[in-house]
Amino acid sequence: MSKPQGSNVKERAKSALKDEFLIDAVKFTTEKLKNGKKAATEEHGNWEEWRERGRLIRAHTISHLDYYLSKFIENARAQGVHVHFAPEAKDAARIAIEIAKHRGAKSVVKSKSMVSEEVHINEAFEELGIESIESDLGEYIIQLANEPPSHIIIPAIHKNRYQIADLLSKEAGETLPPETKILAGFARRKLRDKFLEADIGLTGCNFGIAETGSVVIFENEGNARMVSTVPKTQITLMGMERLIPSWDDLEVMATLLPRSATGQKLTVYMSGITGPRREHDGDGPEEMHIIIVDNGRSLQLGDPEFQELLNCIRCGACLNACPVYRHIGGHSYPGTYSGPIGAVLTPALNKNTQEWHDVANASSLCGACYEACPVKIPLHDMLVYLRNRKVERGYTASGEKMAMKGFKMLMGSHKLFRKAVKAGQIGQKLLVRDGYIRSQIGPLKGWTAYRHIPALPKRSFREQWPGLSAEIEKSIQPMSGEMELRMEEIVQARRKGGGHA
Amino acid sequence: MSKSDPEFLSKLSRESQAAEKLFIGNIATRLGRSAISPAPEHPFRGAPEFWTSYELGREEQIARFMGNWQAAGGFTERLATMSDLPGVIARILREQNAGSMIRQNLTELEQLGLEEQLPELRHAAWDGLDAEDSLRTAEQADAGIVLADFAVAYTGSIVVTSSTDKGRSVSLLPNILIAVIPADRMHTRLGEVMSRIASVPGEQFPAGVHFISGPSRSSDIENDLTIGVHGPGVAFALIVG
Numbered sequence: 001m002s003k004p005q006g007s008n009v010k011e012r013a014k015s016a017l018k019d020e021f022l023i024d025a026v027k028f029t030t031e032k033l034k035n036g037k038k039a040a041t042e043e044h045g046n047w048e049e050w051r052e053r054g055r056l057i058r059a060h061t062i063s064h065l066d067y068y069l070s071k072f073i074e075n076a077r078a079q080g081v082h083v084h085f086a087p088e089a090k091d092a093a094r095i096a097i098e099i100a101k102h103r104g105a106k107s108v109v110k111s112k113s114m115v116s117e118e119v120h121i122n123e124a125f126e127e128l129g130i131e132s133i134e135s136d137l138g139e140y141i142i143q144l145a146n147e148p149p150s151h152i153i154i155p156a157i158h159k160n161r162y163q164i165a166d167l168l169s170k171e172a173g174e175t176l177p178p179e180t181k182i183l184a185g186f187a188r189r190k191l192r193d194k195f196l197e198a199d200i201g202l203t204g205c206n207f208g209i210a211e212t213g214s215v216v217i218f219e220n221e222g223n224a225r226m227v228s229t230v231p232k233t234q235i236t237l238m239g240m241e242r243l244i245p246s247w248d249d250l251e252v253m254a255t256l257l258p259r260s261a262t263g264q265k266l267t268v269y270m271s272g273i274t275g276p277r278r279e280h281d282g283d284g285p286e287e288m289h290i291i292i293v294d295n296g297r298s299l300q301l302g303d304p305e306f307q308e309l310l311n312c313i314r315c316g317a318c319l320n321a322c323p324v325y326r327h328i329g330g331h332s333y334p335g336t337y338s339g340p341i342g343a344v345l346t347p348a349l350n351k352n353t354q355e356w357h358d359v360a361n362a363s364s365l366c367g368a369c370y371e372a373c374p375v376k377i378p379l380h381d382m383l384v385y386l387r388n389r390k391v392e393r394g395y396t397a398s399g400e401k402m403a404m405k406g407f408k409m410l411m412g413s414h415k416l417f418r419k420a421v422k423a424g425q426i427g428q429k430l431l432v433r434d435g436y437i438r439s440q441i442g443p444l445k446g447w448t449a450y451r452h453i454p455a456l457p458k459r460s461f462r463e464q465w466p467g468l469s470a471e472i473e474k475s476i477q478p479m480s481g482e483m484e485l486r487m488e489e490i491v492q493a494r495r496k497g498g499g500h501a
Numbered sequence: 502m503s504k505s506d507p508e509f510l511s512k513l514s515r516e517s518q519a520a521e522k523l524f525i526g527n528i529a530t531r532l533g534r535s536a537i538s539p540a541p542e543h544p545f546r547g548a549p550e551f552w553t554s555y556e557l558g559r560e561e562q563i564a565r566f567m568g569n570w571q572a573a574g575g576f577t578e579r580l581a582t583m584s585d586l587p588g589v590i591a592r593i594l595r596e597q598n599a600g601s602m603i604r605q606n607l608t609e610l611e612q613l614g615l616e617e618q619l620p621e622l623r624h625a626a627w628d629g630l631d632a633e634d635s636l637r638t639a640e641q642a643d644a645g646i647v648l649a650d651f652a653v654a655y656t657g658s659i660v661v662t663s664s665t666d667k668g669r670s671v672s673l674l675p676n677i678l679i680a681v682i683p684a685d686r687m688h689t690r691l692g693e694v695m696s697r698i699a700s701v702p703g704e705q706f707p708a709g710v711h712f713i714s715g716p717s718r719s720s721d722i723e724n725d726l727t728i729g730v731h732g733p734g735v736a737f738a739l740i741v742g
Contacts, residue, residue, distance in 0.1 A: 029724045049549045056545035066529040067538040085520035138721030161723050184727040222717040222732025229669045247699035248547030251692040266656040272710040280665040282629030301531035
């Protein structure tokens with residue numbers, strides 16, 4: 001089985017959990033990335049100060065996005081870039097196709113771009129008979145498998161070398177052994193030809209630098225450099241929030257992003273591309289287009305609960321830290337982005353609380369994502385806001401609604417509560433064995449399928465309280481006068497808002 | 502066809518100008534402004550203050566750089582003067598069984614006289630005026646030789662920028678990369694290089710600025726590290742001085 005199937009997160013997770021390789025691979029790799037990050041941040045030191053600086057820079061840029069985006073556009077145009085605007089995903093595809101058609105393009109080589117996944121650019125090109133090839137090794141593998149990425153940084157995290165050997169063997173027309181070196185070597189030769197043939201190179205963008213109109217790309221393989229060096233035309237897809245004000249700020253992002261993503265001090269390549277090639281450069285694109293994509297991003301602006309989502313630098317650290325992602329893998333999430341960031345970003349970009357609500361529930365709200373985030377986005381709080389909106393807009397399942405009504409009634413009246421406990425103590429008698437309920441009938445199954453419910457005791461805490469309180473009264477020793485005085489002083493100090501002892 | 506026809510581009514340009522107003526206008530509105538924000542104060546620019554005073558001495562810089570470059574899977578050598586370079590480069594290219602090389606078209610590299618040192622090799626220098634031929638030569642070359650514009654000790658990175666004489670392909674297409682780094686181009690922090698890049702005036706600003714921190718790599722197959730995917734798999738950093 002390659003890709004978990006199902007219409008909601010529960011079904012997809014169930015299907016993923018049956019795939020033992022997927023579970024092991026995701027756990028192994030996320031653990032490795034997590035440890036790499038831990039080692040790299042400890043070695044670098046002062047990580048909290050760097051995180052806070054990263055947060056401040058991103059928050060500042062987003063709150064003045066109109067200014068910085070305008071500056072970026074002005075400076076990019078001054079260097080000869082053709083800038084385009086895509087309010088929606090379909091606009092980005094339309095513009096890219098218009099350029100490709102005009103260029104008479106037969107083939108496009110792509111480096112990694114999450115935005116291009118959002119706008120389904122490969123499908124758009126292929127409809128026109130234009131070959132569109134992913135050149136990042138992981139992206140190439142999942143393109144051959146016809147699957148979406150299941151991790152922001154390691155897109156083929158869910159595939160093992162045997163599956164990859166099968167996919168590449170089909171491409172090669174001969175059987176390739178399942179050895180990493182040989183498989184990667186085949187991809188290198190095959191894609192080298194594609195780079196040299198391609199009419200258009202399509203890249204993503206990690207950061208746009210407002211002060212010079214530069215596009216900055218982080219990568220390890222060199223494929224993004226190939227895509228932006230060899231083809232005559234370059235198209236860059238950029239999320240409208242990717243900006244930072246200056247090269248000085250890039251130092252902070254370059255400190256945070258690779259360490260958080262893979263534990264590297266810096267990716268092997270960090271390229272700043274500023275306009276097409278200069279007149280006599282000899283390589284680099286002769287024509288450069290940047291398509292700036294909104295696709296739901298602007299909906300977060302001015303929204304106090306979700307604006308910070310736009311601070312995200314797409315490092316994937318929250319995926320590696322998330323106990324849910326680590327168990328169910330990326331394909332259990334709907335949409336392009338998975339893990340905690342995907343759980344919030346997908347419904348936010350789609351402005352569609354109803355359809356995606358199940359993902360917001362697939363979280364224990366433990367906050368590991370926030371702890372891992374290099375720009376301190378409170379993702380766990382956002383998951384609560386999402387759930388809240390779902391309830392406010394009346395998208396709660398009718399069973400849950402009824403249960404909540406019942407809970408409210410029960411908790412609002414001590415008489416009713418007492419009666420309910422009594423009824424439970426009697427009713428459970430059929431189900432209790434050795435002090436636990438193991439039965440999986442009816443609504444109990446959701447819990448008892450994985451663990452036992454302790455039985456209600458014969459006498460509830462409320463029923464025991466009169467006896468308990470009398471015992472406590474008896475056992476209390478009078479406090480020594482000295483201690484009482486000290487306690488009194490502390491209480492007084494706190495009341496005045498003073499410092500602690 | 503190397504460039505789109507002007508009519509098509511001016512159509513795109515008109516569409517872009519019209520779309521920009523709505524696009525940026527929408528952002529300003531969402532942020533609660535009726536017009537685009539004027540240039541804001543940016544009090545958090547760049548690295549935290551405690552970091553900007555972090556400095557290493559020259560020897561520490563070089564040791565740190567070499568440690569990082571090696572940890573990334575690259576090779577390093579330290580040379581006393583530029584006159585030691587030809588012998589070292591010749592030795593490396595022979596060891597690597599290189600049959601051809603391309604270098605940036607820079608006086609410092611030309612003066613090495615590698616043609617005489619290695620008569621058995623095919624030699625070429627990048628020539629932006631002969632773009633197609635240079636690209637083909639770089640694609641077929643076994644080794645690319647570059648002079649780093651800068652190097653950063655803390656991250657183990659070299660920086661190369663593009664120009665007529667310095668094709669991006671030289672540090673990218675051949676499987677062997679040899680980077681020459683004069684010690685006085687070494688800096689401690691990334692930020693020192695960032696500010697130098699940012700201060701280049703717009704009309705002289707290079708189209709490609711590339712930070713390179715070792716050989717090309719990938720961990721996309723079962724998280725198993727592979728060296729030399731797309732970019733050079735063998736990366737030498739030769740520090741001079």
